[in-house]
Amino acid sequence: MDMPKPNPTILARKSQLLDRLASFLPREALIHDPSETRAYECDGLTAYKCPPLAVVLPASTAEVSETLRICNDMGVPVVPRGAGTSLAGGALPTEDSVIIGVARMTEVLETDYDNRFIRVQTGRTNLSVTGAVEEDGFFYAPDPSSQLACAIAGNIAMNSGGAHCLKYGVTTNNLMGVTMVLMDGTVTEIGGAHLDAEGLDLLGLICGSEGQLGIVTEATLRILHKPEGARPVLIGYDSSEIAGQCVSDIIKAGVLPVAIEFMDRPCIRATEAFAGAGYPDCEALLIVEVEGSDAEIDEQLETIMDIARKHDPVELRQSSSEDESKRIWLGRKSAFGAMGKINDYMCLDGTIPVNELPYVLKRIGEMSKEYGLDVANVFHAGDGNMHPLILFDANKEGDLELCEELGAEILKLCVEVGGCLTGEHGVGIEKRDLMLHQYDPPDLEIQMAVKDVFDPKWLLNPAKVFPLASSDTRRIAAE
Amino acid sequence: MTLPGRCPGPRSIFGTMKALAPTSEAELAEMVASASEPLRIMGGGTRPIGVPVNGQPLTTSRLTGVTLYEPGALTLVVQAGTPVEEVRKTLAAEGQRLAFEPMDHRGLLGTTGEPTIGGVFAANVSGPRRIQAGAARDFLLGVRFVDGQGQVTRNGGRVMKNVTGYDLVKLMAGSYGTLGVLTELALKVLPASHHTATITLSGLDDTTAVAALSRALGSPFEITGAAHRQTADGPQTCLRIEGFEKSVAYRAGQIQTLLADLGAAKVETDPDTNTTLWQDIRDVACFHDGEGDIWRLSVKPSDAPGIKAQVDGAEALYDWGGGLVWLRVPQNTHADTIRAAVNAAGGHATLIRGNRAGGAFQPLSPPIAALQDGLRARFDPRGILNPGLMGRAA
Ligand SMILES: Cc1cc2nc3c(=O)[nH]c(=O)nc-3n(C[C@H](O)[C@H](O)[C@H](O)COP(=O)(O)OP(=O)(O)OC[C@H]3O[C@@H](n4cnc5c(N)ncnc54)[C@H](O)[C@@H]3O)c2cc1C
Numbered sequence: 001m002d003m004p005k006p007n008p009t010i011l012a013r014k015s016q017l018l019d020r021l022a023s024f025l026p027r028e029a030l031i032h033d034p035s036e037t038r039a040y041e042c043d044g045l046t047a048y049k050c051p052p053l054a055v056v057l058p059a060s061t062a063e064v065s066e067t068l069r070i071c072n073d074m075g076v077p078v079v080p081r082g083a084g085t086s087l088a089g090g091a092l093p094t095e096d097s098v099i100i101g102v103a104r105m106t107e108v109l110e111t112d113y114d115n116r117f118i119r120v121q122t123g124r125t126n127l128s129v130t131g132a133v134e135e136d137g138f139f140y141a142p143d144p145s146s147q148l149a150c151a152i153a154g155n156i157a158m159n160s161g162g163a164h165c166l167k168y169g170v171t172t173n174n175l176m177g178v179t180m181v182l183m184d185g186t187v188t189e190i191g192g193a194h195l196d197a198e199g200l201d202l203l204g205l206i207c208g209s210e211g212q213l214g215i216v217t218e219a220t221l222r223i224l225h226k227p228e229g230a231r232p233v234l235i236g237y238d239s240s241e242i243a244g245q246c247v248s249d250i251i252k253a254g255v256l257p258v259a260i261e262f263m264d265r266p267c268i269r270a271t272e273a274f275a276g277a278g279y280p281d282c283e284a285l286l287i288v289e290v291e292g293s294d295a296e297i298d299e300q301l302e303t304i305m306d307i308a309r310k311h312d313p314v315e316l317r318q319s320s321s322e323d324e325s326k327r328i329w330l331g332r333k334s335a336f337g338a339m340g341k342i343n344d345y346m347c348l349d350g351t352i353p354v355n356e357l358p359y360v361l362k363r364i365g366e367m368s369k370e371y372g373l374d375v376a377n378v379f380h381a382g383d384g385n386m387h388p389l390i391l392f393d394a395n396k397e398g399d400l401e402l403c404e405e406l407g408a409e410i411l412k413l414c415v416e417v418g419g420c421l422t423g424e425h426g427v428g429i430e431k432r433d434l435m436l437h438q439y440d441p442p443d444l445e446i447q448m449a450v451k452d453v454f455d456p457k458w459l460l461n462p463a464k465v466f467p468l469a470s471s472d473t474r475r476i477a478a479e
Numbered sequence: 480m481t482l483p484g485r486c487p488g489p490r491s492i493f494g495t496m497k498a499l500a501p502t503s504e505a506e507l508a509e510m511v512a513s514a515s516e517p518l519r520i521m522g523g524g525t526r527p528i529g530v531p532v533n534g535q536p537l538t539t540s541r542l543t544g545v546t547l548y549e550p551g552a553l554t555l556v557v558q559a560g561t562p563v564e565e566v567r568k569t570l571a572a573e574g575q576r577l578a579f580e581p582m583d584h585r586g587l588l589g590t591t592g593e594p595t596i597g598g599v600f601a602a603n604v605s606g607p608r609r610i611q612a613g614a615a616r617d618f619l620l621g622v623r624f625v626d627g628q629g630q631v632t633r634n635g636g637r638v639m640k641n642v643t644g645y646d647l648v649k650l651m652a653g654s655y656g657t658l659g660v661l662t663e664l665a666l667k668v669l670p671a672s673h674h675t676a677t678i679t680l681s682g683l684d685d686t687t688a689v690a691a692l693s694r695a696l697g698s699p700f701e702i703t704g705a706a707h708r709q710t711a712d713g714p715q716t717c718l719r720i721e722g723f724e725k726s727v728a729y730r731a732g733q734i735q736t737l738l739a740d741l742g743a744a745k746v747e748t749d750p751d752t753n754t755t756l757w758q759d760i761r762d763v764a765c766f767h768d769g770e771g772d773i774w775r776l777s778v779k780p781s782d783a784p785g786i787k788a789q790v791d792g793a794e795a796l797y798d799w800g801g802g803l804v805w806l807r808v809p810q811n812t813h814a815d816t817i818r819a820a821v822n823a824a825g826g827h828a829t830l831i832r833g834n835r836a837g838g839a840f841q842p843l844s845p846p847i848a849a850l851q852d853g854l855r856a857r858f859d860p861r862g863i864l865n866p867g868l869m870g871r872a873a
């Protein structure tokens with residue numbers, strides 16, 4: 001994975017930059033000692049590391065604005081950072097860049113139950129947004145598995161999703177407004193407590209722009225009242241084809257579960273050994289969850305179980321207690337952890353049309369044999385967002401490269417069948433060089449033209465999202 | 480006989496100039512690339528909106544047809560000029576629908592013509608179910624469009640979750656043909672619901688009504704419509720519930736209990752009556768007859784009654800739990816009052832019917848206006864796509 005060479009002029013002006021930043025930032029907000037900047041050398045994609053020139057941890061929008069103004073003035077690249085859990089290398093710094101991290105900006109600014117929104121500083125973690133309204137019966141719907149750690153800032157930048165997005169949507173569907181600082185320090189307000197922001201849909205554009213258009217410091221988020229209850233059912237099948245058919249039939253029947261999760265045999269076995277959720281040993285396992293009052297849940301599960309029975313399941317088990325529901329979900333939620341116990345793994349994130357599920361699983365199986373690397377599958381089946389986990393040995397010479405190669409092949413397969421490279425983790429550096437498999441040059445050109453408008457000098461997170469060769473002329477012209 | 484690529488069309492829609500009517504995306508791209516004057520982009524022309532545009536009309540009405548429909552994957556790919564009615568029928572045959580419930584503007588605006596699916600998304604029109612299901616833009620998965628240079632571009636795809644690159648899909652939704660001409664759309668569709676019930680409270684003043692709607696929307700009972708309107712029988716506050724039969728009955732009961740302090744509620748479960756009721760709200764039927772300017776306000780729900788009260792003599796229809804306010808005022812009056820009130824509270828107001836020459840949309844803050852002008856300059860450097868429609872000339 002290539003990153004652009006650091007700009008020597010910037011490295012040479014480090015002390016001048018630090019002086020200007022120190023002139024208005026409190027001591028604890030400016031980190032530049034190499035022993036401390038190392039903590040910021042990577043995000044969740046730990047295979048790639050590089051400490052930044054400096055790290056700024058502002059406490060306010062005004063401090064973000066002033067920092068950006070100075071960096072813009074001096075031509076210093078800026079890498080925005082939330083909690084650093086990105087799996088795509090979105091928050092990976094370069095040697096000549098300043099990280100602006102929002103980790104100290106965690107306040108709840110306004111909670112309004114009548115109008116069903118909460119306004120927070122974006123350094124707040126996803127789970128603690130729900131935490132702030134939970135006692136009053138409300139929640140914030142998008143629930144990435146990393147929700148304990150990841151920040152709203154990163155959620156917005158990556159348009160993150162979660163297990164329950166089949167019903168509630170991903171971040172972009174739950175974001176009502178932002179305060180965003182442009183690279184030149186201009187503070188903008190977009191949207192707010194009303195629906196459908198005015199003018200062109202800049203809010204929709206910013207969500208998922210991977211920190212390349214501005215730094216988001218505050219966000220207005222939609223909150224909902226918690227459902228009265230929820231209950232999952234476990235369905236096991238002897239073939240993934242039949243499981244795929246069952247998913248499709250459930251969707252067609254007009255029931256809208258909050259989640260339909262899928263695990264294959266390798267994943268079931270690893271998870272079972274780790275969490276003991278009581279999963280059956282079968283080829284394909286579905287967890288389908290519905291919400292409502294007890295009677296409503298019964299009504300929906302009846303329909304779902306009728307459909308499941310028509311496909312001859314090897315296991316069909318409705319959770320009968322709160323405890324059992326928790327155990328069922330614990331298995332699924334600890335799948336990544338379980339795989340991590342037995343191996344190093346790389347987690348892919350392509351999305352496919354759900355009807356292509358059986359074909360894609362079959363092909364992944366074949367490719368896994370070709371490459372001699374095991375692949376376990378666990379994913380959001382309702383929306384086709386796959387998470388193949390490729391197992392490899394980081395200590396073995398060449399294994400990482402082989403794994404990356406197989407990963408790229410699987411993602412190309414996703415695109416081939418009508419899907420995309422990434423459903424929720426983002427492009428970052430990881431999938432940057434695959435972008436031309438999904439898009440033609442003019443499609444990328446117009447996306448880069450959008451960045452030109454927000455960040456004419458290409459200083460914000462410049463080496464991400466677009467293949468380096470495609471963004472070359474822009475980044476170099478900007479220097 | 481009509482010439483290929485030309486479409487006569489009624490004068491009321493196309494004005495005196497004959498519309499360009501490409502029959503393929505390639506032909507459309509060629510027409511845009513070689514255009515030497517501004518183009519007025521139209522679907523069916525049923526929703527003249529924004530500042531009126533002078534230019535050569537160009538209609539997508541001949542780019543029609545369903546390209547792909549996968550009911551089991553809840554996805555539909557369709558050409559932009561396809562009549563909305565055709566989309567509706569295609570989906571209904573599989574028990575599915577466009578969940579965001581877009582309105583039909585013809586009654587309100589006195590227009591004729593065949594509304595197109597491209598027009599729906601170009602204007603990001605969503606009806607009562609927007610509060611629960613999301614807006615039109617939330618159901619748009621992918622687009623193909625022709626930009627102002629005649630370049631064909633695509634963004635997004637046909638899968639439910641996609642964060643590959645920037646989300647230009649959202650940007651194109653609601654851009655009113657000022658960034659590009661949509662040619663093909665991939666949509667997420669949803670199952671239609673089996674049963675509907677509407678709980679109606681009578682005689683509430685606006686403030687009490689919006690508070691009641693908020694209380695219901697803040698409950699776990701999944702309201703899919705929340706409106707307050709004036710009728711010949713006085714004010715009515717309506718809450719819609721949809722789903723399976725037992726569940727609908729249960730939730731209707733819970734809502735009645737929740738709002739029991741506000742007087743006896745009436746519960747309507749007849750399908751046809753419900754359809755008509757919510758269509759009337761969706762299409763603002765109460766303002767179809769008679770004169771007056773029509774404004775559409777998007778505000779924080781609890782601000783809505785106060786804003787309405789500042790506009791002397793205005794009549795109001797509240798949808799989206801109060802967050803969407805339709806106001807009728809005498810012709811050419813109150814524009815400044817409405818803009819100022821919305822500006823102070825936060826939100827935006829659009830003049831839908833009336834003299835729109837001075838600007839139809841809420842003026843934007845200078846940094847946002849600069850970003851939007853910048854985007855238009857990139858997507859349409861010659862400034863030929865609906866120039867000035869959204870308020871600032873390119
Ligand atoms: C175990 C594990 C499980 C995960 N599960 C999921 C999952 O289920 N669903 C899912 O969608 N993701 C998942 N992720 C990925 C990751 O958690 C998300 O992408 C998350 O939203 C990143 O948030 P963060 O605060 O850690 O952002 P960071 O990693 O700090 O940054 C992510 C991106 O956001 C940008 N950014 C950060 N702050 C700002 C800001 N203030 N303004 C503008 N841009 C900014 C960065 O530049 C970077 O490009 C998982 C990750 C892990 C490690």
Ligand SMILES: Cc1cc2nc3c(=O)[nH]c(=O)nc-3n(C[C@H](O)[C@H](O)[C@H](O)COP(=O)(O)OP(=O)(O)OC[C@H]3O[C@@H](n4cnc5c(N)ncnc54)[C@H](O)[C@@H]3O)c2cc1C
Nearest residue numbers: 520522523524525526582583594595597598601656660661
């Ligand atoms: C009986 C009936 C029922 C209806 N029910 C529904 C329903 O259930 N679901 C539904 O979705 N709609 C429904 N509507 C219609 C709908 O809400 C709109 O009135 C209609 O779609 C507007 O389309 P149009 O083609 O007339 O737009 P126009 O008035 O031609 O255009 C509106 C705006 O969009 C721009 N524009 C139009 N097409 C494009 C394009 N391809 N690319 C870029 N910009 C473009 C124009 O420049 C203009 O600014 C219904 C209509 C009727 C008559």
